[in-house]
Amino acid sequence: MSYRIGFLGPEATFTHLAVSKFFHAQTEQIPYATIPACMDAVAGGDVDFAIVPLENAIEGSVNLTVDYLVHEQPLHIVGELVVPINQHLMVHPSRASSWRDLEKIISHSHAIAQCHRYLHKEFPKAEHSHAASTGAAARHISLNPHENAAVIANEMASEVYGLTIVERDIHDYHYNHTLFAILHPSMNEKPPTLPGFEGKDKTTIMVTLPSDQAGTLHQVLSAFSWRKLNMSKIESRPMKTGLGNYFFLIDLEHAMDGILIPGAISELEALGCGVKVLGSYKAFFA
Numbered sequence: 654m655s656y657r658i659g660f661l662g663p664e665a666t667f668t669h670l671a672v673s674k675f676f677h678a679q680t681e682q683i684p685y686a687t688i689p690a691c692m693d694a695v696a697g698g699d700v701d702f703a704i705v706p707l708e709n710a711i712e713g714s715v716n717l718t719v720d721y722l723v724h725e726q727p728l729h730i731v732g733e734l735v736v737p738i739n740q741h742l743m744v745h746p747s748r749a750s751s752w753r754d755l756e757k758i759i760s761h762s763h764a765i766a767q768c769h770r771y772l773h774k775e776f777p778k779a780e781h782s783h784a785a786s787t788g789a790a791a792r793h794i795s796l797n798p799h800e801n802a803a804v805i806a807n808e809m810a811s812e813v814y815g816l817t818i819v820e821r822d823i824h825d826y827h828y829n830h831t832l833f834a835i836l837h838p839s840m841n842e843k844p845p846t847l848p849g850f851e852g853k854d855k856t857t858i859m860v861t862l863p864s865d866q867a868g869t870l871h872q873v874l875s876a877f878s879w880r881k882l883n884m885s886k887i888e889s890r891p892m893k894t895g896l897g898n899y900f901f902l903i904d905l906e907h908a909m910d911g912i913l914i915p916g917a918i919s920e921l922e923a924l925g926c927g928v929k930v931l932g933s934y935k936a937f938f939a
């Protein structure tokens with residue numbers, strides 16, 4: 654069977670690079686212009702899996718993905734792809750000799766954030782303009798050479814859209830990886846990743862706390878701790894119902910089992926917490 658893989662496009666985004674590293678070339682790979690459009694596509698059955706950015710080592714979570722998953726489109730995480738990220742500055746070839754006069758930098762907000770120090774030092778006066786993806790920024794400037802702008806994107810984008818790289822590896826920290834989520838409507842679906850990648854077990858749980866009960870977060874943490882369930886991340890995001898109301902996303906370095914994780918979940922529910930398992934899956938590293 655040929656799988657249909659939806660990804661944050663257009664061609665040559667970092668998400669596309671992740672898809673080409675982990676999925677067979679014979680899968681059908683379909684670009685979507687935005688993260689929500691890509692997630693809607695898998696929810697509606699237009700594609701078999703959706704691949705979207707979830708977290709970056711320098712800039713943290715991709716809030717649009719997290720919030721759309723929690724508030725709008727209740728999909729499950731069925732896998733994760735971790736990919737090294739190299740950000741390059743590129744311009745239309747007609748500006749290759751005058752690129753230092755640029756007035757504007759266009760890219761995905763995360764790509765701009767990953768290069769803040771460089772941009773502040775080298776182009777303190779340049780305007781920053783956000784695009785839906787690095788690939789969309791590169792395509793835009795290839796079609797609009799009259800704009801005195803540079804784009805931050807990857808090498809594949811410079812080739813696909815015919816741009817000239819004028820400065821390489823401009824991300825502020827050497828260790829720059831992004832984690833992409835593989836999403837599907839049902840939790841137990843296995844993504845058809847290429848063989849040869851070793852995956853690490855992970856389970857992601859969303860927890861809401863009962864209101865006005867002192868110490869519940871401490872009790873939540875101890876439900877995992879005394880079972881020796883290793884928590885690799887806890888993050889809070891606004892519930893969007895008012896200041897001070899949050900949900901928590903918790904990553905465990907364990908696969909779902911029949912005893913420990915269900916036991917911890919029952920304990921949280923007994924405390925009055927809301928609990929939802931977003932997924933139990935393998936994280937694959939490129």
Ligand SMILES: O=C(O)C(=O)Cc1ccccc1
Pocket residue numbers: 661665666667668669706709738761763764785786787788831
């Ligand atoms: O815009 C892209 O190319 C994406 O795939 C999202 C993204 C942006 C910056 C770093 C990693 C992923």
